[in-house]
Amino acid sequence: MSRVGRIRVLVLLGAVATLEALCRTGVISSFTLIAPSTIVVSTVEILASGRFTADIVVTLRNVAAAILTAMIGGVAIGTLLHGLPATRRVLEPLFATYYAIPVYAFYPLLIVVFGLGDLPQIAIGFLLAVMAVVINTMNGLDRVPAVLLKAARVQRLGPLATAWSMRLPYAAPYVFTGFKLCVAYSFVGVIGAEFITSSRGIGYEIAFAYNNFDNRVMYALIFFILAVVTLVNMSLYAWERRLLARRQR
Amino acid sequence: MKWRDPLLLIAVVVGLWQLLYLYAGDSALSSPVTTARTLAIMLQDPRFLVHVRETLLAFLQGFLIAVLIGLAIGFALGAHAFSGEVGEPILVALYSIPKVTLYPIILLIFGIGMPAKVAFGAIQGIVPIALFAMNAIRNLNPVYARTARVLRLSPVAWTKELLLPAALPEVITGIRVGFSLTLIGTLLGEMFGAQRGLGYLLMQAMGLHHMPRLMALTLLLVLFAATVNALLLALDRRLHERG
Numbered sequence: 001m002s003r004v005g006r007i008r009v010l011v012l013l014g015a016v017a018t019l020e021a022l023c024r025t026g027v028i029s030s031f032t033l034i035a036p037s038t039i040v041v042s043t044v045e046i047l048a049s050g051r052f053t054a055d056i057v058v059t060l061r062n063v064a065a066a067i068l069t070a071m072i073g074g075v076a077i078g079t080l081l082h083g084l085p086a087t088r089r090v091l092e093p094l095f096a097t098y099y100a101i102p103v104y105a106f107y108p109l110l111i112v113v114f115g116l117g118d119l120p121q122i123a124i125g126f127l128l129a130v131m132a133v134v135i136n137t138m139n140g141l142d143r144v145p146a147v148l149l150k151a152a153r154v155q156r157l158g159p160l161a162t163a164w165s166m167r168l169p170y171a172a173p174y175v176f177t178g179f180k181l182c183v184a185y186s187f188v189g190v191i192g193a194e195f196i197t198s199s200r201g202i203g204y205e206i207a208f209a210y211n212n213f214d215n216r217v218m219y220a221l222i223f224f225i226l227a228v229v230t231l232v233n234m235s236l237y238a239w240e241r242r243l244l245a246r247r248q249r
Numbered sequence: 250m251k252w253r254d255p256l257l258l259i260a261v262v263v264g265l266w267q268l269l270y271l272y273a274g275d276s277a278l279s280s281p282v283t284t285a286r287t288l289a290i291m292l293q294d295p296r297f298l299v300h301v302r303e304t305l306l307a308f309l310q311g312f313l314i315a316v317l318i319g320l321a322i323g324f325a326l327g328a329h330a331f332s333g334e335v336g337e338p339i340l341v342a343l344y345s346i347p348k349v350t351l352y353p354i355i356l357l358i359f360g361i362g363m364p365a366k367v368a369f370g371a372i373q374g375i376v377p378i379a380l381f382a383m384n385a386i387r388n389l390n391p392v393y394a395r396t397a398r399v400l401r402l403s404p405v406a407w408t409k410e411l412l413l414p415a416a417l418p419e420v421i422t423g424i425r426v427g428f429s430l431t432l433i434g435t436l437l438g439e440m441f442g443a444q445r446g447l448g449y450l451l452m453q454a455m456g457l458h459h460m461p462r463l464m465a466l467t468l469l470l471v472l473f474a475a476t477v478n479a480l481l482l483a484l485d486r487r488l489h490e491r492g
Contacts, residue, residue: 004331004334004335007335008335008336008338008339011335011336011339012339031357032354032357032358033354033357033358089254090254090257090258090261091258092254093254093255093258093475093479094258094262096478096479096482097471097474097475097478097479099426099429099430099433100428100429100432100433100474100475100477100478101470101471101474101475102432102433102436102437102467102470102471102474103433104436104437104440104451105436105451105463105466105467105470106467107455108277108455108458108460108463109273109277109278112273112276112277112278113273113277180345181345183345184344184345184346184347187347188347188348188349191347191349191350192347192349192437195349195352195441196437196440196441196452197455203349203350206350206353207353207441209353210353210356210357215357218353219354222350222351222353222354225347225350226346226347226350229345229346229347230342230346233341233342233345234342237338237341
């Protein structure tokens with residue numbers, strides 16, 4: 001491991017150790033925060049007991065659905081709008097304000113439109129995530145050099161073939177940035193929706209444990225979801241590095 | 250001509266809203282006219298303005314804290330290259346975790362009330378502001394630093410004459426992103442655990458299924474967010490063009 005990496009690990013370990021010491025000595029009361037080591041132990045216990053397996057499956061499935069639809073929809077909408085500059089110009093203020101709009105306020109509307117099942121939660125995740133993909137796709141397509149498009153014309157590629165074999169591969173790193181945000185926003189959207197109005201899923205169980213002062217369960221579930229998200233993000237980060245390294249050769 | 254596009258956009262959005270209303274009916278949403286009228290009535294009610302002030306106060310404090318801490322972290326990590334290298338992946342990881350999951354912990358620390366709301370907003374805003382500020386300092390043209398050395402500028406003069414003006418456009422972009430996230434964070438916090446504020450009213454309207462009220466609140470929030478965002482965006486563009 002590089003020197004930077006070692007120091008980074010030390011910084012993180014130091015932070016966790018400080019927290020552990022503060023909890024063990026009673027500076028932080030166990031009603032507020034339980035010691036990190038206890039959190040890890042209870043996470044393992046709770047996962048092994050299988051009590052929350054159904055909730056975990058529901059949440060992860062909904063997040064995955066939101067991610068997939070947002071990725072496909074985002075690239076499609078981004079490519080389409082890139083081809084329609086006039087429409088895009090009119091919509092520009094919407095792109096800029098989109099993330100300032102509190103999307104959770106539309107939850108009741110989504111319930112009426114989609115019913116009471118999992119769809120409203122997926123829709124919130126999708127709505128939060130899709131715009132990141134749209135914006136980054138357009139941003140990437142803007143940067144495709146004219147010479148590539150000329151080459152496509154020389155090869156007599158149709159618009160679809162040009163998009164598939166020239167534009168999208170060139171825009172890939174930008175689209176990938178959108179995908180990373182898309183993953184993060186999908187988690188936020190789905191879990192946030194479960195928090196405020198839902199009857200199952202990890203977000204709901206965390207809120208339920210909070211309301212019952214069940215700190216062991218609450219911290220275990222929070223730790224679990226943060227660990228999953230961090231793992232997914234780190235894999236994406238590593239994959240992106242590999243893709244970029246290959247392009248530079 | 251400059252105003253034609255935004256007006257067109259607003260007309261299209263209101264038109265789609267009306268169509269959706271005609272399709273989905275009163276139980277799903279209220280019409281644009283009803284919503285605007287409800288909002289106008291609500292804004293004259295002093296009891297409602299108490300909630301508006303509560304949310305605004307929580308948001309402004311959270312935003313101020315996010316800007317101050319975010320800029321401090323960003324400038325420190327940007328100025329010291331090694332710390333920046335150590336810290337950046339940690340910041341990026343913090344940026345992408347769903348911070349809603351931390352809300353119960355904040356409530357345990359602060360209890361229900363103003364400090365918790367401020368914290369809900371602040372934790373969402375700090376990291377993006379720090380990331381943008383760090384990159385702003387890091388990507389400064391090295392010629393500036395050399396020029397400053399040749400001119401023997403004092404650290405204060407260097408900060409005032411070079412660092413701030415050169416980094417400002419990116420810093421403003423970060424603050425704009427931080428603004429949106431802090432607002433969403435504050436509202437989400439109020440929706441999850443509060444007894445006052447617009448987020449609380451949203452949850453109440455949702456529970457009572459009072460569509461005109463719910464839509465009026467949403468409209469108010471969207472108008473506020475869009476206005477501030479447009480102002481920050483205009484500032485952002487002007488600074489980037491000048492630079």
